[in-house]
Structures are given as structure tokens and as C-alpha cells.
Amino acid sequence: MSGETYFFRDHGQMDLLRLRLLPELLERRRDTKTLRLWSAGCASGEEAYSLAMLTDMVLPEHEGWNVFILGTDIDTSALAKARQGVYHKWSFRLVPPSLQQRYFRSNAHGWVLDERIRRMVTFDAVNLVGEKFPAGDLRDMDLILCRNVFIYFDADSVAAMANKLGAALREDGYLMTGHTELIGHHIRNLHARLFPEGVVYQREEAVRAAAPVDIRIAPPPAVAQPVPQTHQAAVAAPSADDLLAAAREFADRGAYDRAEQSCRQALGLSPLAADPYFLLAQLAQIRGDFDSARELLEKTLYLDPHNVAGYLELSSLCERADNLPRAQTLRRAALGILRALPGDAVVEQYETTAAEMVQWMT
Template structure:
């Protein structure tokens, strides 16, 4: 390897890395960048770091190259029950509050974003297990995502060394791990509580039914945003806001919280830890009051909403939607023009902007006039699913299927909602129906593969992944996958390949 890099070289490299992947290395983090690039050079097969940097400047990098590089530059140091204050706040305040607020659904969804080698989501699973008196008969979903396939492989295996237990409570190893030589393997009952998957926070789409990141109660993303440029960090926070239910919680590291002043979260100080809360737990009840006509009036004729500042998307629309329409002086109410029925395009735009309650209002009005036969029914199911109202989402899916039982997309949508509801076996049945009706339904193959992994059928999962890869190989890399929220064929290929490497089939 080369000797220490000059400031000029590292400054140029920092600009290159920022342009390639949105990672931010200011001058006070040049040492971190140098350590990461030296490690990456070896992984890419270069014995000389300067030669590797030259290659980065001249080569056409694939998404796989970029993410392999990012994995070396964003090394996450983690251990079990890191930041005791956060876990005390979870145990004594936040989880009991969620139990009280969600007792009608008995459903909890937690996302560890940037989970590295898995200690954080497993710590949460162990905490919930220890609080089982509160979560009896609950459907608990914990997902861990990361860009680093090697780290995810370790998380999936669940085998750790003493280093992962520094500062951990004394009961942890004896109660939830089996010692094997110098290693500790996590208990199967805890491993089964967590699902790990590959996700690039800077590039991938969320919230999405595809990657199970919608209708989340709590997101933990600590020591991750620090790697991103301000613009990329803003997009990530915006995605988190849309992924969270009203009243949901976001955990960041203390320094990353400085970025939150421009976003619609309320900062809570608990156990010397700052937690960010979206809206209020009573918010959805207020927002569901009928307000169709005022909402239509803020939709442009082309079905698009006004452009709103990042971080406050939807605040103007929500305010308009709560106002009662008024008539001009001297004009009788009966003579007021009746607004035209909005289009499903308008509702889709609201869904993309994270305005799920408003989208549901528009779609309810369309369905009330046009019935369950059109596309509005399926979109309404999505709107309810993104609010966490899964019983309503399933009911509308079933109405859509009653009107058109031979539509594979509606069977697929039902499967994704059943998956969120914690009914993987029923979701598999719906996916098989979708594939019976359309053998070339790429996403159905991929999601079925993920579910079969979860259900302990790796051979079946591999068959489905191969089917998906066979179909995407016939597409151009930039072609959009139908029903995917904007995922391209090339990107799905990379996700599948990363998934299979992580799980070592």
C-alpha cells in the first residue's frame, strides 16, 4: 500500500466520493476517508492506493462498485445495547406509549436503518422479549437494513465475539446466546424476530411495500446521516418522515439531530436522549374528518399538488383540507360550483408525497362514485396500508378482487399487506395466485423468494430469485419494474444478488 496521501489528493477524492454517492467527508474527516479508501483498494484488488484512486476517477463504476466502496467508507461500529439512555427511554417511555396508542391493532413495526452487523435490531428484539407481558399476542416486526453485504451476512448469521458485548448488561450472554468456542450465537427465538435486507438509503425508494418500510412505528438511524451530504441527508429524513406513522419515533445520534430543525418532528428529551416524534398519536383521528371538497380545490387540473418545501411536504394541503368551504357574499350555497371529481393521478401524486390521509380521501370519493371496479380501489388499499390501517387495506383489496379476481396485481397487493400484517403463509398463497395468473410478474417472484427465506425454504427462495433474474435479464437496466415504486431492472438485479450473497445460499 502507498504511504500517507497528500491533502490535495484527499480533497480531490472527497469531491469525487460526494459526486458518486452523496457521502460527505469534510476536512476534519479526511483521516476517516483515507482509512476507508486504503481498505477499499485491497477489496478491489489494488495493491497501490493511488492507482486505485486513479481507477476510480477514470472507470465507469457500476452500482455494485459504488456500494462496495460505500461499505468500506461507512464502517459502523456497534455493540449490544449501545447507548444505555436510548434503551432506557425505550423500555420506560416509548414502547409503553406505543402499546397504549396501538392497542386496537396490537401491531409494532421497527426499522433499524444502517444496522451494520445487527447488534442494534437484536438488542431491540431482546428488549421486547423481556417486555413480553406488554406484547402478548402482538404482531411485532423488526427489520434491519444496510448497504454493506458483508455486515449483513454477519447479522444474518448472528454469531459474535466478546467485542460486541462491551458495556452490555451481565444477563445478556447467559440469557440470549449460546457460547461456541470464542464466539456467541444468538438464540433462535431472537434471530427469528428480525429480518435483514439490503437497502441503500441514498438511492432506494422508501416507504415501499416492496422493502417493507411503510407504516413504521419507530426508526433508529444512528451514526449514518453523518456520512451524507446535506442534500442527501435531507432526502433520507424526508423518506423516514413518510415511512413513519403519525406519532412514530425517530432516533438519531446527538450530532445528527442538529439537522432536524427544518423538519416536522417534535424533539423529546428522555433519559438524556433526544427522540424525534412525528405529529401526535391522536393525529390520524383528527385528520380523517371528511373534507373532500376543500382538498379537491387545492389539486391542479393536471392532478398535481403544489410544490412544497422539503421537510414540510403536505402541511399546506393538510391545512386546506381542514378548512370549510365558504361562499362569496350574496351568493347562495346552492349556486356554488360543484368541483369535478379528482383523478387517480392526483391520488397517486399524494401517495408519492407521503400524504396518505389526503390520498385516501380523494380515493374514497372516487370509489363512492365509480365503484370498486377501477384502479382507485387498489390505490385506496395502499393508502390505508401506509397509514397502518391494515384491516381496512385488506378489506379494500378483497373488494377489488371481488370485482376482478383475475387481476394478478391485486393478488400481489393483497400479499404485500398480508406480509405487513404478519401473515406470511397467507401472503405466499396470494403471491402464488398472482404468479398463476402472470408467470412473468417479476416482483411477485422476488417477494415470494423473500417470504420463503423467512419461512425456512431456501431452495424455494432460490428458485424464485432465479425466476426474477431470468425476467430482468430480458429488460434494459433502466427499465422500470411494474408495481415497484420506481425500481429499475438493473437495481432489482443488484438487490437480488446482494440478498443471495448476504444469506449465503
């Protein structure tokens, strides 16, 4: 079973948390000043720490608040890694560098999470199928993230797990899953609430009792306007490489429309280049357009059949679409390419070596 995960996985859902659900919960908990969040199936901790960083963004002054963030998984070696809070490029994907630099510092071992954020999260081993809850810490949650975990289970286990998670929510709490994971399942005590960025679930009682609340939307973190140096310095018309470099800078800074525009211009000059298609696929994922992302990754691999990141991204998308056999085949293909490379060969997209990637993936 793959523990594939990364920080701020799914930008739409992260925006929904930062701009709407967390501010709403904080408003509702203003009197008790307690907040209980749970990343269930947290793998190596990126999702639980993303919750801690988001909380830090919407509630910079934790003073006087009792914020409990729990990360659980069945895989104890993943939890050991989570507790260390040291990550590699692999875990960041399209995280804006400003955010990475705000919460991490780089040293010889990788990117080390800010101690203050690390201490906000408690990790524990929990088997979501076997464990009986609500009980102990696994109760009265304001928010549960259980994403990309249900995909491994049959329909009966999914329903049983989702019902238990629902029972572990506070009456007005939220359960967020992967986009389609509960669709078509009969979940007794949960009701879906639709937002443009995705679906979240609440207990039936909460939906019946719903009263309007005064939601204070936190302003988004300041994103500097991108000024790609490659453009400024260029006197002659930019080359396809210049345009791609500019596209990456735009994407890194969150200017996704301009990134897409530069990518398309790069393709205009160099239609058989694989890298612009790869970046376009990542941008499509950020928009939540997973069908286009899949098509763009297929094109990437057609043009560059040795593109390790292309195989891995497509594998994640197939996993997401419940196509587990294809996901595994693609992952095996990536592993085969990595194994055939010299151990110290650098895999550019992940700024790491082939040997290290083989080690993480096996």
C-alpha cells in the same frame, strides 16, 4: 466506512426505549396488536437484535402480537453476519453478563444469539439514499432507529433521508437518531421531543394530535446486588488491583456509582494506572457524559500508549462528535498496534486475538 456497532449501544437511549417509548407504543397498539420496528443502518445486526431483546423484555408474551422488526443496511457482508447471529466479545462491551447469558450461549464460534430472538428480526439490503420509501416493508413504522448513519452524509442528503424516514413512520411513531445528528438540519416533517436521556423525533401531525396515554412502565430487569468476592475475601486493605477488579464487577452488574467509587479508590493507590481511567471513561459514556469520557480516554492513552481499546473507544467518540479525521487516525493507530502484535496475542478487553481483530477491522 466503519460499521462500528455493539449491543445496547448508548444505555440512556436503550433505557428510554425500554422504560418509556416501547411501553407507550404497546399501549397505543393494544387494539391492533401490531408493532413495526426498523433499525436503519444496522451494520452487523447488534442494534436490530437489541430492539428484539428490548421487545422481549417489555412484552414477554408475544402471543397474539404481530411484531415485525426489520434491520437494513447497504453493506451486504455486514447483513450476512447479522443473519448468522453469532458475535464476539467485541460486540458486547459493557452489556451486563446477566443479559448476555440470558440471550446468548457461548460455543467454539463465539456467542450465539437465542434462536427465538434471532427469528424476530428480518434483514434486508436497503440504500437509504437511493431507495424510494415509504414503500413495501419500509412504511408504517412505529419506531425507527437510525443512529450513527447520518454522520456520513452532507446536509442535503441528511435532510432528504430524515424526511423519508419521517414519512415511513406511523403518524404517532418515533425516529431515534444519534444524539446530535439532526441538530442544525431543517427537517420539514419532524418535530423533536426531548427526554432526559435524549431527543427523539415525531411527525408534526403526531405532536399536534398528542393526547395523554396511560403508560405502564415496565419494571427494570432485576439486577442482583453486587457482592465483589475480591472484597469479601480480603483481610488486609485491598490493593489497587483488587479495587479495580471490584469496580469491574460492579460495572458488570450495573452498579455504576459503586464502580466509579472503587475506580477512584484504585487511582488513589495507583495514580499512574491506565486501566481505572479506561473504566471511568466507559462509565462516563453510560451516563451520557461524552466530554468527560473523551478526557478520560486521552488520559488512558497518555499513560498507556499501546491501549488498543482506548484508541477504539476514543475513535467512536470522535466519530460521534463529527470529528471523522481524528476518528480515522485513532482507528489506524489501533490497527497499527494490532498488526505489530503476534497474531495469537490476546487483546484482553475484547477477549480475542490480535489477528481476529485485524480481520474484523479491515
